[in-house]
Amino acid sequence: MSPKVSFLPVLLVLAACSQQPAAPVTDAVVRLPAATGRPGAAYFTLHGGETGRTLVSVSSPSAGRTEMHDMTMSDGMMTMTPLTNGVAIPAKGQVRFESGGKHVMLFDMKSGLKSGDAVQLRFTFSNGETAAIDAKAEAPGGGDMHGGH
Numbered sequence: 001m002s003p004k005v006s007f008l009p010v011l012l013v014l015a016a017c018s019q020q021p022a023a024p025v026t027d028a029v030v031r032l033p034a035a036t037g038r039p040g041a042a043y044f045t046l047h048g049g050e051t052g053r054t055l056v057s058v059s060s061p062s063a064g065r066t067e068m069h070d071m072t073m074s075d076g077m078m079t080m081t082p083l084t085n086g087v088a089i090p091a092k093g094q095v096r097f098e099s100g101g102k103h104v105m106l107f108d109m110k111s112g113l114k115s116g117d118a119v120q121l122r123f124t125f126s127n128g129e130t131a132a133i134d135a136k137a138e139a140p141g142g143g144d145m146h147g148g149h
């Protein structure tokens, strides 16, 4: 057997990976509430894939209720707008949910969650596609605008 042949299995694995459809959601984190009873927030990156998709809802077994919000700054005021018509992600594009922008609010969170814990998020898209992923819990940030929400 020549040395070259031994590389073949590695190449096959790489080829298989590149043909898998990209995950619809990556980089998920959950910002834990600063105090019990306050809402937490979920942040992540949505991927449109080959054809684009529309996120209609996000839920979590660790939260009693969730809402999707967009936070925008107008005339120096932070405004929170519910995203009731879903969030469209263009084909091959991305939409970021991040601090100071779009976010998912997690109400009535289970107590006892701590930094580093896995918090499951369940995503539903308008085409019927669903995804469940584990977000990493993060300690509440001191400068988080969301504290007064």
Ligand SMILES: [Cu+2]
Binding pocket: 069, 080, 103, 105, 149
């Ligand atoms: Cu909010």
